[in-house]
Amino acid sequence: MAAIAYITDKNMIDFHRLNGNHTINFWKPSTSKKISNLKQGDLLFFLAKGTERGKQKEKGLMGYGKFQKSYTMSFQAMWSKYEIQNGYATRDGLEEAICKVTKNHRLPNMLNCLQLEEVVFFQYPIYLSEIGMQVSNKLESYLYIDKEDLYNTDKILKIANQFGVDVWSKVFEQEHMHDFKKDAQIQIIHNIYEVIKSNYYSTYEEARLAHFIQDYQKHHTNTQAIRNSKTEFIEIREDRIWICLPCLINTSEIQKKLQYIIGHYMLYSSYIKNSEKEIQPFIIFDKEIDEELKRHLHNLQINYQVISTPLE
Numbered sequence: 001m002a003a004i005a006y007i008t009d010k011n012m013i014d015f016h017r018l019n020g021n022h023t024i025n026f027w028k029p030s031t032s033k034k035i036s037n038l039k040q041g042d043l044l045f046f047l048a049k050g051t052e053r054g055k056q057k058e059k060g061l062m063g064y065g066k067f068q069k070s071y072t073m074s075f076q077a078m079w080s081k082y083e084i085q086n087g088y089a090t091r092d093g094l095e096e097a098i099c100k101v102t103k104n105h106r107l108p109n110m111l112n113c114l115q116l117e118e119v120v121f122f123q124y125p126i127y128l129s130e131i132g133m134q135v136s137n138k139l140e141s142y143l144y145i146d147k148e149d150l151y152n153t154d155k156i157l158k159i160a161n162q163f164g165v166d167v168w169s170k171v172f173e174q175e176h177m178h179d180f181k182k183d184a185q186i187q188i189i190h191n192i193y194e195v196i197k198s199n200y201y202s203t204y205e206e207a208r209l210a211h212f213i214q215d216y217q218k219h220h221t222n223t224q225a226i227r228n229s230k231t232e233f234i235e236i237r238e239d240r241i242w243i244c245l246p247c248l249i250n251t252s253e254i255q256k257k258l259q260y261i262i263g264h265y266m267l268y269s270s271y272i273k274n275s276e277k278e279i280q281p282f283i284i285f286d287k288e289i290d291e292e293l294k295r296h297l298h299n300l301q302i303n304y305q306v307i308s309t310p311l312e
Helices: 010-018 075-086 091-101 152-163 168-175 180-196 203-217 254-271 291-299
Strands: 004-009 024-029 043-053 058-073 111-127 142-144 223-225 233-236 241-247 279-285 304-306
Touching: 004 010, 004 058, 010 043, 010 058, 010 111, 024 075, 024 091, 043 111, 058 075, 075 091, 075 111, 111 152, 152 180, 180 233, 180 241, 180 254, 180 279, 203 241, 241 254, 254 279
Parallel strands: 004 043, 241 279, 279 304
Antiparallel strands: 004 142, 024 111, 043 058, 058 111, 223 233, 233 241
16 A cells, blocks of 8 residues: 555654755665555655653654655765755764664664655644554554555545644745645545556557557646556546546457446446545547447446547
8 A cells, every 4th residue: 555654753753844844855774674665656654753642652643745766875875965854953963863763773884765755744643543543552663554444544634634734834835735635535546546456458558558648648747647557547637636547449359448447437436435526537538439339438427538539
């Protein structure tokens, strides 16, 4: 799953918050547990030490960032590249913080670095128990938020939306607006795809579809890939988010392809909650379709478009 909550030092997060850092380096010793399958745009939530509450000493989420790149770097290279985006005002302060979390209390030769962008901090800590998640206070590294429930990230960001961003962060907000709802909706789409994904197309067909998608994106710039998909993508509009399902008309076994794409469309629809009307699947055909297929699509209430016509 794409959204994770990682154990973090509250003082470091507070430093980023007070300095208005919207791009940060989330560093960790190279010997610590690695995050598998992290992709660009994935959400990393800050599960902070120092926010504990209750008998279980539950840690709270202080905000999140979107993963962009990962590096393995020496301490010197890390400081040269990121400086205060590492979460400390001085080189010595950063070195001391790193030594505290290593097993031998020495500066490691290399560190794992996750560059996070569009970082946002919540007005108040959000506790995973508020959405029904139980987390051991012995957790040492990270957990997948949506592993048991596809909508956990959505629930967290709905709570965040009620309270808004941190008051101090609003000083820097003009250039860095955050849309909790849209982040949650995109996360839902990624999660649904992980459940319903299938490898139906041949390598040749995937290449043809990639060319078709590239041509479409020349005229529709606000698009992004669905995580781990080679053939489906998202188009973000002001009023809604389209889940775009491209379909080539002139291809082998066209009837089976149509059954597949319609089936995928219906699966997306069944997983999207009724309250999420702003998310809609959408079939995009590369050529005109016959009247019989149009009638079937109309009867099934399926959104579709031929690429030469404007998006409705």
